[in-house]
Amino acid sequence: MDYSNLRRQAASMKKSLFDQGYLDEQFCQVEDLQDEASPNFVEEVVTLFFKDSGRLMSNIEQALEKYPRDFSRWDAYMQQLKGSCSSIGASRMKNECMSFRDSCGQGNVEGCMRSFQKVKREHAVLRQKLESYFQLLRQAGPAGAATRPVM
Amino acid sequence: MAVAIETPFHVLAVDDSLPDRKLIERLLKTSSFQVTTVDSGSKALEFLGLHGHEDSPISVQADQQEAAVNLIITDYCMPGMTGYDLLKKIKESSYLRDIPVVIMSSENIPSRINRCLEEGADEFFLKPVRLSDMSKLKPHILKSRCKEQYQQEQHLQSNSESSNSSNPTNENSSSTCSNSHKRKANDDEILPHATRPKHS
Numbered sequence: 001m002d003y004s005n006l007r008r009q010a011a012s013m014k015k016s017l018f019d020q021g022y023l024d025e026q027f028c029q030v031e032d033l034q035d036e037a038s039p040n041f042v043e044e045v046v047t048l049f050f051k052d053s054g055r056l057m058s059n060i061e062q063a064l065e066k067y068p069r070d071f072s073r074w075d076a077y078m079q080q081l082k083g084s085c086s087s088i089g090a091s092r093m094k095n096e097c098m099s100f101r102d103s104c105g106q107g108n109v110e111g112c113m114r115s116f117q118k119v120k121r122e123h124a125v126l127r128q129k130l131e132s133y134f135q136l137l138r139q140a141g142p143a144g145a146a147t148r149p150v151m
Numbered sequence: 152m153a154v155a156i157e158t159p160f161h162v163l164a165v166d167d168s169l170p171d172r173k174l175i176e177r178l179l180k181t182s183s184f185q186v187t188t189v190d191s192g193s194k195a196l197e198f199l200g201l202h203g204h205e206d207s208p209i210s211v212q213a214d215q216q217e218a219a220v221n222l223i224i225t226d227y228c229m230p231g232m233t234g235y236d237l238l239k240k241i242k243e244s245s246y247l248r249d250i251p252v253v254i255m256s257s258e259n260i261p262s263r264i265n266r267c268l269e270e271g272a273d274e275f276f277l278k279p280v281r282l283s284d285m286s287k288l289k290p291h292i293l294k295s296r297c298k299e300q301y302q303q304e305q306h307l308q309s310n311s312e313s314s315n316s317s318n319p320t321n322e323n324s325s326s327t328c329s330n331s332h333k334r335k336a337n338d339d340e341i342l343p344h345a346t347r348p349k350h351s
Contacts, residue, residue: 026279033177033282041177048170079228080168083257087171087279 006140013133022126026089043134049088050127056081057123060116074112075104081119093122160292161185165195165225165237166255175224175255175280182285187220192232195223196240199247220250221292224276227256227263235267242271249299251291255280 017023034041060077067073082097084090096118103111162184164175172188179186189195199220223241227234234254241247254267257278264275273291276284 029279029281030174033174033181035181038177045170045173048173052169079258083228083278084168084170086257087168087174089279 003141010136010140022092024089024091030088045088046130049084053081053084071104071107075101090126093126096122159183159185160221161219163220163223164188167229178280178282178285192229192237195237222251222288224253227254238270238272249295251295
């Protein structure tokens, strides 16, 4: 009884992540790869993503400081981050990455700085939300995993 | 003599991004491939048996590696050696060039795609790569296997004909394909070593 309630909560949390645009269809693709052989696959990939994106973001942070107006360098770093976001379906974060790249293209330093703050914010928010989600899933038990949201 | 191939095909996946490596590995395993992942083009070449100088691989290992990798799938944007650079090196290697290569990229840039295809890439996947993309891989492997098998059969055929002349006649010693045709006609007469055809 308790479990089905938790599962419902997890499903509802996931649905709202999609509804609010934090996640997109690619996240479902990743979930589809999870099975009994790889029961924690999604969480493992997401963990790797946050580790990797943390590193990429600190590269960008350094580059913004150390290489002023080096838009092609900034863009190259952000391209990597955007690719990573894309791979797990981190939609809002990806959009902010794209904004940043637009600003690079326009040679707009202010725009880059602003966008980067947004990227950082989206990163932090997504991390917190997904951590809660996985925690809930764990509490709900193995059957609570991988239910597609009603879109 | 068609033998059913039981062992799964072996794919070498190259990507500098850790989450992407994990994803491609899972995609491939889910599609019944045996997978090796590396994080750079140079590590890929090492695995394939090429150290430094392209055309002189470490021979023993290289034979094994060559036989073992049926397809290479690589990210385009990587620091140091890009996927395109890797593709070029593979195609320049006389013994690796027949391994099909697939390029992945998160950027949809037609000139980039064309460049890769022109350099000999068999397929280009836009990232994020999906499960449905995996079904495109086997045809390329099978195609290159057919080619390899055909070439091996050709080689064996011309070998069995030329081994029949550890053979006195000088004109045959500089052996080319055309010689082996000639040799066929001479078979019955010349051969001390070869198994004799049934004579009366």
